Amino acid sequence: xxxxxxxxxxxxxxxLYALFASGLSxxxxxxxxxxxxxxxxxxxxxxxxxxxxxxLGWNPFASLLIVxxxxxxxxxxxxxxxxxxxxxxxxxxPLLVTFGLAVIxxxxxxxxxxxxxxxxxxxxIEDAALTITGRLAVGWLPLVTMSVAIxxxxxxxxxxxxxxxxxxxxxxxxxxxxxxxxxxxxxxxYGLAMALALxxxxxxxxxIAIRTTFTPDxxxxxxxxxxxxxIMGGMGSLWGTLVGGMVLGVAxxxxxxxxxxxxxxxxxxxxxxxxxxxxxxxxxxxVAE
Amino acid sequence: xxxxxxxxxxAHYGPFQALFSLxxxxxxxxxxxxxxxxxxxxxxxxKTIAGLLPCSGGEVHFDGKAVHDLPSHVRVGAGISLVxxxxxxxxxxxxxxxxxVGGWTKRxxxxxxxxxxxxxxxxxxxRDQLAANLSGGxxxxxxxxxxxxxxxxxxxxxxxxxxLAPIVVRHLYQAMPxxxxxxxxxxxxxxxxxxxVTIAKRVYCLLEGRVALTGAPNELTREQISAAYFGVRQR
Numbered sequence: 001x002x003x004x005x006x007x008x009x010x011x012x013x014x015x016l017y018a019l020f021a022s023g024l025s026x027x028x029x030x031x032x033x034x035x036x037x038x039x040x041x042x043x044x045x046x047x048x049x050x051x052x053x054x055x056l057g058w059n060p061f062a063s064l065l066i067v068x069x070x071x072x073x074x075x076x077x078x079x080x081x082x083x084x085x086x087x088x089x090x091x092x093x094p095l096l097v098t099f100g101l102a103v104i105x106x107x108x109x110x111x112x113x114x115x116x117x118x119x120x121x122x123x124x125i126e127d128a129a130l131t132i133t134g135r136l137a138v139g140w141l142p143l144v145t146m147s148v149a150i151x152x153x154x155x156x157x158x159x160x161x162x163x164x165x166x167x168x169x170x171x172x173x174x175x176x177x178x179x180x181x182x183x184x185x186x187x188x189x190y191g192l193a194m195a196l197a198l199x200x201x202x203x204x205x206x207x208i209a210i211r212t213t214f215t216p217d218x219x220x221x222x223x224x225x226x227x228x229x230x231i232m233g234g235m236g237s238l239w240g241t242l243v244g245g246m247v248l249g250v251a252x253x254x255x256x257x258x259x260x261x262x263x264x265x266x267x268x269x270x271x272x273x274x275x276x277x278x279x280x281x282x283x284x285x286x287v288a289e
Numbered sequence: 290x291x292x293x294x295x296x297x298x299x300a301h302y303g304p305f306q307a308l309f310s311l312x313x314x315x316x317x318x319x320x321x322x323x324x325x326x327x328x329x330x331x332x333x334x335x336k337t338i339a340g341l342l343p344c345s346g347g348e349v350h351f352d353g354k355a356v357h358d359l360p361s362h363v364r365v366g367a368g369i370s371l372v373x374x375x376x377x378x379x380x381x382x383x384x385x386x387x388x389x390v391g392g393w394t395k396r397x398x399x400x401x402x403x404x405x406x407x408x409x410x411x412x413x414x415x416r417d418q419l420a421a422n423l424s425g426g427x428x429x430x431x432x433x434x435x436x437x438x439x440x441x442x443x444x445x446x447x448x449x450x451x452x453l454a455p456i457v458v459r460h461l462y463q464a465m466p467x468x469x470x471x472x473x474x475x476x477x478x479x480x481x482x483x484x485x486v487t488i489a490k491r492v493y494c495l496l497e498g499r500v501a502l503t504g505a506p507n508e509l510t511r512e513q514i515s516a517a518y519f520g521v522r523q524r
Binding site: 168174175177180181182183186 | 365
């Protein structure tokens with residue numbers, strides 16, 4: 001029963017990773033940008049939620065109503081006025097600039113909130129659990145997180161697949177100059193993509209913050225998990241990212257069970273195994289060029 | 290006043306100059322062909338008109354307004370649509386999605402997805418297939434259809450016949466009169482003179498980035514054209 005429980009916990013943890021990674025996947029898919037600040041931006045959203053909770057006395061879930069639009073705005077401005085300028089200059093400048101951004105965000109958070117760990121208290125839901133059998137119970141919070149992750153990914157998938165703006169995202173991803181030739185303003189489109197990505201990063205950041213305590217430097221480790229989820233799932237496949245997140249989550253929970261210090265490493269090892277045997281990822285899109 | 294006026298335009302790829310103070314005009318409703326050998330600057334000319342490549346000198350006027358400083362997506366909205374060399378359809382989008390994206394600017398005009406399917410019936414049964422899986426001829430038809438979806442006043446067609454079997458090329462060119470009938474002005478570029486001169490009212494022959502010869506196809510002799518094409522001195 002312990003093992004069943006572990007797998008379930010792992011899958012639910014994977015939902016959180018997937019939620020966090022979906023924005024990363026979107027950004028890489030649309031503009032081939034590797035955003036090294038994604039983790040810290042998501043962590044920043046958690047601190048913004050903390051401010052809202054502390055000053056307005058809202059529930060952390062309600063704080064999303066303010067934090068998500070705010071992060072959308074941050075994403076749009078960041079992309080249009082900073083990152084777009086780096087994209088034209090090859091692959092190195094965006095990496096350096098987003099890395100620098102990550103460092104800046106971490107240090108600003110450290111300056112403003114100190115190195116103490118913080119927590120967001122969502123109330124009763126944090127302890128409440130759904131009892132499945134006498135010895136198996138699943139927490140409501142992970143369940144809600146998982147549902148939100150699936151809803152966000154389904155929403156993104158619908159958006160990319162069925163709306164004109166979504167088609168524009170995919171067209172730009174396929175061929176940037178041809179996209180301009182149908183009249184797509186790619187600078188603006190990239191801004192919208194980053195806005196959307198940071199919206200999902202903000203949701204993920206707040207859910208992570210409700211789940212555990214968080215510190216100003218929590219973003220970078222999370223970024224590694226997110227990349228592992230994206231790469232294991234296969235670049236450009238959102239449902240693949242969900243599965244990649246789950247594989248990572250299960251590996252980590254089982255690893256922690258074997259030895260508490262082994263969890264993160266177990267995740268990395270599974271990631272390496274996937275890279276070795278299926279480097280294109282589990283659900284890589286198969287399109288003949 | 291001409292719909293398109295290219296006034297002594299120069300263009301560079303890095304240090305390499307591809308166009309030398311080139312002049313060209315296209316009137317509304319006209320079909321004009323630009324021919325020339327590989328490397329003569331034909332595609333470069335279309336790129337500077339569409340805004341994919343900046344002019345390093347000269348001006349491009351469209352409908353009386355200077356457009357040479359506008360980004361390409363704005364020029365599409367103004368009514369200039371380029372069907373690029375090598376087709377460049379969106380491979381991971383379906384045929385229908387390619388056409389839908391083609392209508393991105395929502396410019397009003399005669400062209401809708403239904404009208405494009407009517408023009409190229411071969412696309413109908415491919416509607417829900419990925420563009421990557423189409424044959425070369427089908428991709429070219431799709432690229433033209435996508436260009437038309439922008440409802441352009443000026444359609445720029447870059448080497449539509451490249452790499453296609455003659456019968457496929459003939460089939461594609463059969464669509465041209467229908468496009469022109471809708472009031473669309475066409476400026477096309479071809480290496481293969483055969484098809485181009487049958488539909489063009491005027492021909493520009495480029496040689497090494499300059500206009501070597503211009504005139505109506507029926508007023509030009511084959512000798513004149515091949516002399517201009519290959520850069521052989523006329524005596």
